[in-house]
Amino acid sequence: MTNQNAANTEPWTIMRLLQWTTEHLKKSGSSSPRLDAEVLLSHARNCQRIELYTAFNEEPPEEVKAKFRELIKRRAQGEPVAYLVGKKEFYSLSFQVAPGCLIPRSETEHLVIECLDRAKAIRQSSPSHSFQIADVCTGSGCVAVSIAKHLESAKIVAIDLSEDALEIAKTNVNLHGLADRIELRQGDLLNSIDNESLDFIVSNPPYVSESEYSDLDRSVKNYEPKIALVSGESGMELIEQLAVRGPEKLRPSGWFLCELSPMIADRSLEFIQGLGTWKNESLVKDLAGNKRILIAQKA
Numbered sequence: 693m694t695n696q697n698a699a700n701t702e703p704w705t706i707m708r709l710l711q712w713t714t715e716h717l718k719k720s721g722s723s724s725p726r727l728d729a730e731v732l733l734s735h736a737r738n739c740q741r742i743e744l745y746t747a748f749n750e751e752p753p754e755e756v757k758a759k760f761r762e763l764i765k766r767r768a769q770g771e772p773v774a775y776l777v778g779k780k781e782f783y784s785l786s787f788q789v790a791p792g793c794l795i796p797r798s799e800t801e802h803l804v805i806e807c808l809d810r811a812k813a814i815r816q817s818s819p820s821h822s823f824q825i826a827d828v829c830t831g832s833g834c835v836a837v838s839i840a841k842h843l844e845s846a847k848i849v850a851i852d853l854s855e856d857a858l859e860i861a862k863t864n865v866n867l868h869g870l871a872d873r874i875e876l877r878q879g880d881l882l883n884s885i886d887n888e889s890l891d892f893i894v895s896n897p898p899y900v901s902e903s904e905y906s907d908l909d910r911s912v913k914n915y916e917p918k919i920a921l922v923s924g925e926s927g928m929e930l931i932e933q934l935a936v937r938g939p940e941k942l943r944p945s946g947w948f949l950c951e952l953s954p955m956i957a958d959r960s961l962e963f964i965q966g967l968g969t970w971k972n973e974s975l976v977k978d979l980a981g982n983k984r985i986l987i988a989q990k991a
C-alpha cells in the first residue's frame with residue numbers, strides 16, 4: 693500500500709490488502725483491526741463484507757484502492773469507522789451517523805430490551821394500551837426508533853439539546869418510516885414535556901465525568917461530541933436531574949430506564965432510592981457483566 697511497497701510486483705488482491713491493513717491498523721492502536729479493514733474495504737468497494745470472502749484473489753480497480761487508502765489513513769489517525777462509512781448497526785437496524793451525534797453502542801441495546809420487556813408485560817394485561825414514551829438525549833434516535841419499530845402504535849417524544857444530533861435523528865426517523873409516531877424536539881432533558889402520564893422515560897444521557905473524559909480513547913475524545921459524553925464533575929449531574937424530575941412526568945407506576953457507567957451505578961442507585969419518589973429500584977448488567985441500566989418505577 694505504501695510507496696516502499698510499490699516496487700513489489702505482487703498484486704494488491706483483496707486478501708493482501710486486508711492482511712497489510714490489519715497489521716497497519718493494529719500498530720496504530722485499533723482494537724479491532726481486521727474488522728475495521730473489512731468494513732472499510734467493503735465500503736470502498738460498495739459491497740457486503742461477506743462478498744470480500746468470495747473475492748479474496750481479485751485485485752480491486754485503482755479507484756477502489758485509492759478510496760480505501762484514504763479511509764485507512766483517516767482510520768489510522770483515530771477517526772471512528774462508523775463516521776467513515778456514515779452508518780452503524782443498532783438493535784439489528786441500520787442508522788445513519790455523522791460527527792454531530794454519538795455513535796450508537798451495543799450496551800445501549802439493553803435500554804431497548806428492558807423497555808420492550810416491560811411494555812410487553814403491560815400489553816398482556818391491557819392489550820389495547822397505547823404507550824407514551826420519552827427518549828431523552830436521543831442523539832441519532834437509535835433508541836426511539838428501535839422501540840417504535842418493535843412496539844406497535846407507541847408514541848415517542850425524542851428530545852435532544854443538540855440541533856446537529858436532531859438533524860441526524862430526523863434522517864433516521866424518516867429512513868425507518870416512523871415520522872408519524874416519533875416527534876423530535878429540541879429541549880433540555882424533561883423541560884419541554886407537559887405530559888404527566890408517560891409510561892416510560894428512557895435515556896442514555898451523557899455520564900462521563902470531566903476527569904474520565906481526559907482519559908478517553910482518542911477516537912472518542914477527538915471525534916465524538918463532548919456534549920454527548922460529559923455530565924459535570926461527577927458524571928451524575930444529568931442522571932440526578934432526570935431522577936428528580938422524572939416522577940412529575942410519569943403515570944403512576946411508570947418506568948424510568950437510564951443507561952449509566954458502572955463507575956457511578958451504585959451511587960446513582962443510592963441517590964434514586966434516597967429520593968422517596970420511586971419504588972422497585974434496581975441495576976441491570978450488560979453482557980460484559982457491568983452494571984449498566986438504572987431502573988426505577990414511580991412510587
Ligand SMILES: C[S@@+](CC[C@H](N)C(=O)[O-])C[C@H]1O[C@@H](n2cnc3c(N)ncnc32)[C@H](O)[C@@H]1O
Binds near residue numbers: 880
Ligand atoms: C450519550 S448520547 C446518547 C445518544 C443516543 N441516545 C444513543 O444512545 O446513542 C447523549 C445525548 O444527549 C444529548 N444531551 C446532552 N445534554 C442534554 C440535555 N441537557 N438535554 C437533552 N439532551 C442532551 C447530547 O446532545 C447527545 O445527543
